[in-house]
Structure formats: C-alpha cells, structure tokens
Amino acid sequence: MKKLFIFILVCSILFIMGSMVYAYGKTIGFAVSTLANPFFVTMKEGGEAKAKELGIEMVTLDAQDSPEKQVSQVEDLIARKVDVIILNPVDSDAIVTAVMEANEAGIPVITVTRPSKGGVVAQHLDIDNAQAGQMVAQE
Template sequence: MKRMLLVVLMVGLLALTGLAAKTIGFSVSTLANPFFVTMKEGGEAKASELGLKLIVLDAQDKPETQFAQIQDLITRRVDVLIINPVDSDAIVSAVLEANAAGIPVITVTRPSNGGVVAQHLDIDNKEAGMLAAVAMAEALDGKGRVAILEGIPGAPSSVDRQAGFMDEMKKYPGIEVVASLTANYSREEGARVADDILQGNPVLDGIYAHNDEMALGAVRSAIAAGRLNEIKIVGIDATDDAIAAIKAGEMIATVQQQPYLQMEMAVIAAQRIINGASVEPKVIIPLKLITIDVLE
C-alpha cells in the first residue's frame, strides 16, 4: 500500500512540476510524398530520443483539412506546433489561432506568410534550382532544348526553384527552355504533363522538375514514349526512388535537401522553446548535388 501511494505521489508531483512528457504537434502537408515521410521519421526518432511526444497529422494536401487538424492540436494543448504548410497563405489563420492560444509555432519547408513563427527551417530553394541547372547544363554540354515541371503555383519553393534554375541558365545561351508547366509536385501529374510536353516537342533534350516526384513521373513518361535515352532528367529532394533512378541511368541528378535532418532540427528547436531557450528565427539546411559520380 505504501509503495502504491508513493508511485501515485510521484506521478502527481511530476505533473505538478511540469516534468511530464511534453507534446509536439506536427501538421504535415502530405504523407503521400516520400520526402515528407522521411521528414516524419526524422521527427519521430528525435522526439523519442529526447523523451518528447510527437503527434503527426496528415493534411493530405488540403488547406481546409490542415486548418481543422491544427485547431484540434490547439484544443489538445500541445506545447509546440511544427507546421509544414500546404499553402503559405492559407496557413496564416491557423498560425494566428496558435498565437492567440499561446502555442509557439515552427514551420518547415514552406513558410507562413503571416502570424508569429518562432523558427522557420528550409533550404535555399534558389540554390537548389541553380544546382539543378548546373547538372543539366553539364549533361547537355551547354546546348539543347529543355522543359520544366513546376511545383505548386505561387508556393515559395516553386518560385525560388524556378528563379534559381532560370538565372543560372542565362549563362548557357545554347540551352532553350521550350516549356514550363505546373504539375503540383505530384508524380502522377508529372507523368501526365510530361506526356503533353513530349507530344508537343519531338526534339527535347532535358526535363528539370522542381521535385523528384515529378521527375519520376517524367521518367515514366519518357520510358513509355521510348525516349528516355535522349532526355536528361533532373529533380530535387534525393528521395530513395530518385537515387535508385540515378543508379539505373533514368535520371542524371537530384539535389539533396535532407528532410530527416531538417525535422530533427525542428524537434530540437521545439525542445529549446519548451525549456525557455531562444532559437534562431531562420535555419537553412545545406544542399548537395547528387549524381552517379557521387553515388559510385
């Protein structure tokens, strides 16, 4: 009886002194994309290591679903919110609600265009586009016809990956961008849009996609058209499928942005906030160009 009473008293004391496990809510745009699955896994591993509870909710690329899920996390009084926005504008109302509830917010990969955010973790998306352009230009020896598969219209990552690529391409007047169409970061849409591009361009030397999912869709389309050998395909993310495609000779390059590390760092920042420490307002994750030479 005394032993049971002691256990009860200890549990109560932990709760009263705030030593019970703290909770982080992670609202992710979609788990249909392997990039964000890797991000989730990194967060779960780091949270477990630090003795934190991580609740992960998948918005399935729907802003209204993400808003409702974040409202649920606010109601559950999570200690910190980590948000990977579906849309940088649409997420603002949810961030403002978290601010009003006194729950600190961290954003990853896509920023919020309003509200108070304690820390944003991202890559330099312009640099990612530039690295992709360098890989494409080298593979084409500075001349050829290239098409682009763009991400979500208006998303900061899409805008910057396009700008970085196009700025670097100014150095290569022998390369012409003949088409640039949206495929919403989706493999299925990437394949469908690439089908249209291939049909409209009997001569095409390269396809740059703003992410690997669209690049892999382009690979599928090029294989179906019997044109993979003539088209150099470059993506961004360095997902497992993209790495396998490079090894198989189906893609020539991808840009690694380390989603596992990014989410680990976000969880560490959340712990610092919980402990009352300050965090840097913006953290840039280093990039690396991945080609067959790097993998061999």
C-alpha cells in the same frame, strides 16, 4: 542531407521549448502537407525516433494537400494543447488564421519548407533545393 535537416529541426524545437531538461514529457504537433512525399515521411520517421529518444510525444497529422483539412488539424493541435507546432503549410495564405490562433494560445509555431504569410512564426526552416540536388548528384 535528410539527417542533417532532421537534426536542425529537432535542435530548433528544443531551443524554442527551453532546453532538453524541460523537453521531457512535452508534446510536439507535426502538421504536414502530405505524407505522399517521401521527404516528409523521412522527416516524420526521424522526428518520431528522436522524440522517443528524448521522451517527447510527437503527434503527426497529414493534411493530404487540403488547406481546409490542415487548418482544422492545426486547430485540433491547439485544442490538445501541444507545446509546439511544426507546420509544413499546404497553402501559405490559407494557414494564416490557424497560425494566429496558435499565437493566441501561446503555442510556438515552426514552419518547414513553406512559410506562413501571417501570424508569428518562431522559426522557419527551409531547404536550398539547388544545393540539395547537387549533394544528391554527388552521392
């Protein structure tokens, strides 16, 4: 399940960035709510491995469940002029201004597991927790 989710995430990023041909040398910003959650650690590790394989730099920032810290981190990614921001919001309301700032800078935003309640999001990836639980139980 985790590998499939990572594959879908990377494919979505590449689609938004144009194509694999144009992805080489690009930078992805991954702003995660917390790396205390093993799911997000796996996502980070899988994303970094795939990014390296494709010649993409991935910058991961851990908000440690602080909405204020995450807004600041997204603003930092915008200042770094990353090519796309993958965002797992700590708080769907608190992140809106940062998403709008990314929009103004022309940086696509992909949200993961939690949406942003404002701004333009190029893609939202979510998990059906009930189905994921059934799959884990079957393993």
